[in-house]
Amino acid sequence: MSGAEKYRALKGMRDVLPPEIDLWHRVEQTAAAVFETYGFREIRTPIAESTALFTRGIGEGTDIVEKEMYTFEDKGGRSISLRPEGTASAVRCYIENQLHTLPSPQKYYYSGPMFRYERPQSGRFRQFYQIGVEAFGSASPVLDAELLSMLRQLLVRLGLPELNVQINSIGCEACRPTYKKVLLEFLEGSRDGFCPDCQRRYMSNPLRILDCKVERCVGLRQGAPRITDHLCEDCRTHFTTLQTLLSKLEIPFVVNHEMVRGLDYYTRTAFEVTSGNLGAQNAVAAGGRYDRLVKECGGPDVPAVGFALGMERIAGLLKQLSSAETGGPMVFIAAMGEYALYEGLRIAEKLRSEGIWVETGDSAASLKSQMRKADRLASEYVVILGEDELTAGEFTWKRLKDGSDGRAPLAGIGPFFAERMVSSRKRVNVVE
RNA sequence: GUGAGCGUAGUUCAAUGGUAGAGCACUGGAUUGUGGUUCCAGCCGUUGGGGGUUCGAGUCCCCUCGCUCACCCCA
Known part of the structure; x- marks a missing residue:
């Protein structure tokens, strides 16, 4: 444009x-x-x-x-x-x-x-x-x-x-040929009254006059013989x-x-x-x-x-039917710091191998901006990985839809989301 | 092929012939680890293109390209 x-x-x-x-x-x-x-x-x-x-x-x-x-x-x-x-x-x-x-x-x-x-x-x-x-x-x-x-x-x-x-x-x-003949005979008298297209059709393809939308053609063909009768x-x-x-x-x-x-x-x-x-x-x-x-x-x-x-x-x-809906990732991993980044990428690979859609944030960006990104992607869950979590061997999760959050052991992260996949079926309605 | 309508920022739209603007979107921020709402800031244009009229054209005229809708015809 x-x-x-x-x-x-x-x-x-x-x-x-x-x-x-x-x-x-x-x-x-x-x-x-x-x-x-x-x-x-x-x-x-x-x-x-x-x-x-x-x-x-x-x-x-x-x-x-x-x-x-x-x-x-x-x-x-x-x-x-x-x-x-x-x-x-x-x-x-x-x-x-x-x-x-x-x-x-x-x-x-x-x-x-x-x-x-x-x-x-x-x-x-x-x-x-x-x-x-x-x-x-x-x-x-x-x-x-x-x-x-x-x-x-x-x-x-x-x-x-x-x-x-x-x-x-x-x-x-x-x-069909015999019907065409019958139809042409019927239309002959009013032939001049039809639209230009139908005048042409009269010669080339008379059957098509039957579904012309021009009003006067519709009128003129009233009572025309039906093909199913012939x-x-x-x-x-x-x-x-x-x-x-x-x-x-x-x-x-x-x-x-x-x-x-x-x-x-x-x-x-x-x-x-x-x-x-x-x-x-x-x-x-x-x-x-x-x-x-x-x-x-x-x-x-x-x-x-x-x-x-x-x-x-x-x-x-x-x-x-307004069934146009689009989904976001199941999990968005927000990592803070270099070590968390590596750990986050490893976790992402693991979850993906289990068929879960995972996106990762920019670990150099602030947690706030990673959260915002997660929200804009319509993510179902955010996983937060920082110093605290990693030293404890845990991850923080937050469900964006209702704001609920908590912590859970890293070892069980696969089953944690696999379970939630079935029930949550994240689907977000989007305009258009 | 025929007819009509419309082209302004990424998008939706403003601008009696007189300095091209707003909302949304996007990016960043509102004291160092929590999104949406709010506030602040930033970014955004050869007004589709070309010619003409005019002191001056996004605005008027012509041409052209594109989009849209309809006819013909068809899924």
Whole structure:
């Protein structure tokens, strides 16, 4: 801001620091724990792939491919792109490693940075993080339900049970074209009344007119035919079975007939988890089924379903729950004098080897300033080591929170704090 | 890519066109071994950058960079 710093993070890219990083850890760890109970295993794929994988997989006409990819040539003249999403890479990984030879369905999750060259805004970054899951090899709605159940489980464990889950079916190769025709016929008469974007969509992607937010478009599409009324037999059964399963599992959801996913590869089930507390970019997680993608990318004809969570958005919600807390060290050792310094450092090492967070003061500074430092670090206990203590073979301890203090034999200092660790669980609430 | 708002100390913000300030934070101290509260002191700026108008610009105008929010689109 002051213009003095020469280097700044690139636009739309940011540092994640404590205490926010604690929220990220919590999300990552909770997700991994939940996913593993559903039999999903982690994979890690490169963050760059050949550009063709994305253009083919995500779709030539999509905004992501058309204008949002970080694409460059490597020194061998190959066109490389930073991944704008995770599914294409996961599909490539599935095909390349011939994972279809393993028992189906194969279930995987991943997390990491994605890159899209967009104008940043609240909840949107050029480098952003997703946790994604993909399950290959089953067309059964039971698998769709399992994913939704798993997603719900995760949200509940994170303390976000009130988020809205919306589902829809957008049909398949067989029934979507016929629905498009019906929809276009319905819209034809009022075509001139739509916003410029929708005029364009009328030609390029009529389904998207359904989720336009412009008021007059909302009005003009009143009474439009629903895609779910025009699904083929198989798609309809799939969708109704999914709803039955969700109800049996007591997973709250609403059917949103106007929800359409942006990426080309989705078929049948589409779903989205949104929050009312995130500004314009309110999607926390989204996903759906993509039964044609694996084959289209050159693999076997294997159906699949998956979803992705936006890390920054989840973390944003958790932060609002004011669970942003930070801790200080369990023990701060204030030593006075050279001999005490050596003794203090030895004790610090000992305690650390037992898993206790220990900070040490500057033995050249006054006890007062060491105490102040201990307080600012939000230390749970201060250990004071001076002439008196050392000659007596003891240490003075003080608990900053309540001011209690006392003396105890140095020989037992390990157990002394180990005991207190369990009960005190020092956690200090901090503003922001 | 389009539109709008905002850039002053580490931070949050002041300053009818007339000498750039305050709180918080940070560092030290208040008689030699006890933190937080209080008191005192110290540190803090090319007012994002460049040009223009003016006797004089943080303030007005233009350009530029950056941030923010929204659209498009999306996690």
